[in-house]
Amino acid sequence: MTGLRERKKQRTRDALIRAAHELFITQGYEATTVDQIAEAVEVSQRTFFRYFTNKEEVALFVQGMVTGRFQEAFRTRPIDEHPMESLRHTLDATWDGLSLAIGEIVPLELHMKMWQVIEMTPALVTANLRLSLVMEEKLAMEIARRTGVDIDRDPRPRVLVAAFAGVMSAAGRQVGLCGDASLETARRVTNAYVDHLGPALSADWSRDHGSCTV
Amino acid sequence: MTGLRERKKQRTRDALIRAAHELFITQGYEATTVDQIAEAVEVSQRTFFRYFTNKEEVALFVQGMVTGRFQEAFRTRPIDEHPMESLRHTLDATWDGLSLAIGEIVPLELHMKMWQVIEMTPALVTANLRLSLVMEEKLAMEIARRTGVDIDRDPRPRVLVAAFAGVMSAAGRQVGLCGDASLETARRVTNAYVDHLGPALSADWSRDHGSCTV
DNA sequence: TTGTCAATTGTCAGTCGCTGACATTACTCT
DNA sequence: AGAGTAATGTCAGCGACTGACAATTGACAA
CATH class of the missing domain: 1.10.357.10 (Tetracycline Repressor, domain 2)
Incomplete structure (x- = not known):
């Protein structure tokens, strides 16, 4: 049922959410850049925007x-x-x-x-x-x-x-x-x-x- | 009392509001750029942002x-x-x-x-x-x-x-x-x-x- | 196992909103 | 008329976001 592909997607999405949460909490929302979030999960900024339509969404x-x-x-x-x-x-x-x-x-x-x-x-x-x-x-x-x-x-x-x-x-x-x-x-x-x-x-x-x- | 300076400011501010309204109504909000609004009133984009903190405000x-x-x-x-x-x-x-x-x-x-x-x-x-x-x-x-x-x-x-x-x-x-x-x-x-x-x-x-x- | 197909991702270039810095212009007031 | 100050223009730059295309990587059949 749940192929490797799906699981991987789920994992990066969750990782993005968690990384974003931690950055937002420690640095504040405005001071955190999307690049930082993406970098923390080791994906490109473009990938971030494929998971979330904007910074608010995450x-x-x-x-x-x-x-x-x-x-x-x-x-x-x-x-x-x-x-x-x-x-x-x-x-x-x-x-x-x-x-x-x-x-x-x-x-x-x-x-x-x-x-x-x-x-x-x-x-x-x-x-x-x-x-x-x-x-x-x-x-x-x-x-x-x-x-x-x-x-x-x-x-x-x-x-x-x-x-x-x-x-x-x-x-x-x-x-x-x-x-x-x-x-x-x-x-x-x-x-x-x-x-x-x-x-x-x-x-x-x-x-x-x-x-x-x- | 109301010097030329003040009146001029009032006028450009009102002009910006009206121009923005007309553009937003005819083209839609997203499709209208701040440059267009500024251009319609013949001021620089920078001036627009001295009157309004952001596009939403106008x-x-x-x-x-x-x-x-x-x-x-x-x-x-x-x-x-x-x-x-x-x-x-x-x-x-x-x-x-x-x-x-x-x-x-x-x-x-x-x-x-x-x-x-x-x-x-x-x-x-x-x-x-x-x-x-x-x-x-x-x-x-x-x-x-x-x-x-x-x-x-x-x-x-x-x-x-x-x-x-x-x-x-x-x-x-x-x-x-x-x-x-x-x-x-x-x-x-x-x-x-x-x-x-x-x-x-x-x-x-x-x-x-x-x-x-x- | 391998090769094909499709999904996912990275890269790059570019637009738009917005800001700081500094020079320039335009009013005000003596 | 000239000093002083407020308003404006110019420019360079950041960050959010997007489209296009190439590269990678799972899925699935032969």
Whole structure:
């Protein structure tokens, strides 16, 4: 099945990702040149660009895997569940399977450090948002399908997903910038953010809703 | 007061923006080179980069003005208003003053066409999201100030703003891609999206909430 | 095993976005 | 009118990215 050719490709791709991660983490994203990454894996720059369409892609590859997983997991939720509930549960499931999902490519610790680099680097922050966009559209379509609404007439699927994704991005930003690169913190802050969506919209904004110290 | 120097600078800057808009709209963003823009205004490429830090900036300059206006307008809302209400009213006010605000730089029609170009161009979509990010943070700070909550302990300001901004972006995407570049459509769709945030989160997703045909 | 085919890679040249350095021009103000 | 400063042009160069073509290397049949 998996010929030598395929395995070799897989190996260089993974090597490129790991080398890129290490360089980005130690030197920063902007200060790292594509030539350096290619050189670290002993391939030509041209080969790098045959594996990744641009420098951002190698930095966000793992993130892309995670959001891909998220989408898949979302579709397995019971169909009678409220979409927001489905999103919440899918989020939990994604956290649970994170290490397993990405472990073969990059150790969890490296991924968490890379997360910080991403949030520190404007170019990567926005490239990351583009990933969310793609996911948003897919999730909205899936929700529309499940709830039987016409996505071109009823804005609710896109609105719900947009709100969710917006809050997730904001949470991710906080996590990446807070200095604590532990999975637990990431999960706690993200959950807290999503949980506060209802209260934030509710009429009563009076007293403290705290308890989300980074 | 306004010496010849200042006026001249203003004029070349505006000329660059307008030339860029026309080129982007007719040829597309990627296909337009910075040299072309500079040449159209008869300045050197180097001068272009003294007015705008990069090619994206000239494309999103007007958008930046609008979001800047939005932030300012937000602060004039009564302090006892619910933040979401303030955002909604500020949105209305921004629509009302749009033509007046940008008219001196670029005619409204050009701006609306540019909007389509932006949503069609991945690089600009993401650069646009970066603008939103900056605004998000400022709005969240302002909301925290007004409501007297500690932004580092209570996630609600950031969550509320993130949800709002996410929905706005989604609406903007729909508007930009729907083919209809009229102000009325833009305003209608945007309002519809924001208005559906509550219903989308409510427990009852049963029947049609439509009426937002593009 | 060997030879053919196709996939992968390297090399090279070139475009485009963008920047620093320095000389040149153009306004301002006395 | 002339000194001083701000704006601009020119040039050289870096890094991301691409197309074209040649060289290498697995795959697979004879």
